[in-house]
Amino acid sequence: MKENTTFELNPRLSADSILVGEFPLTSLLMMNDSQFPWFVLVPRRIYIREAYQLNQSDQSVLWRESSSLSQLIMKHFKGDKLNVAAIGNIVSQFHLHHVIRYEKDICWPKPIWGQHPMKPIESIDLKNCLSDLLPKLEKIGLKRALNNRK
């Protein structure tokens, strides 16, 4: 049997999200949930469940990419608070959530995980959202996914 040595996005993460593009280390997903602006970074490394399992250099890059993304989405979506979390109790492939929170959102002040079922985004809303956001993301080093190219 051939050993799996190529990064593949976990099928459940993939099913619940849209691949927005790629930073040097991580792939950027937007979760398909209209209730919150919700992004996930997944380092393209295999067999990683916890951040500390990445080598030192990858850890530095991960947190730099997370920091740039955080700042950008908080400004873009005018969030009240950002929730950043590595949980992974269900999907063990390491992935880092970034959720924009509003004091009036449906879960506030609780975290969003394990509370309400996801509500898919209308494709027109998604298109609008991404067309505003993508140029800003490209400025911080994102290479857009093929299906998001103009």
Added chain:
Amino acid sequence: MKENTTFELNPRLSADSILVGEFPLTSLLMMNDSQFPWFVLVPRRIYIREAYQLNQSDQSVLWRESSSLSQLIMKHFKGDKLNVAAIGNIVSQFHLHHVIRYEKDICWPKPIWGQHPMKPIESIDLKNCLSDLLPKLEKIGLKRALNNRK
């Protein structure tokens, strides 16, 4: 009125936890909850609500301290999964949760926040837990809090 320029731990965080000691940047708290080994890192910097508000150098130190702590507590407590999260919807002073999770714990696979009320730790259990853990934490740079000194 005098401006507050000295770091002070948020009173709610302080009430719910024990100060274990100090890393170069962050203070290490153990949450007073017998249901999970649950630690919190708080950078001793003022006016910080989000990780990206720390300067670059502090951000690097934060994630290095988090990584060392994560690795140590996962080994010490033989966790199945680590949950690392910056939420702060209630206590806005930036604090980074590190929760050891077991597949048989009371919340699995949900995150612990907003689920079950905390259950205080018996002081004898706490003493035992800290006496095993503190020497290991000192090896990764923790200076123990005054009330934890021998």
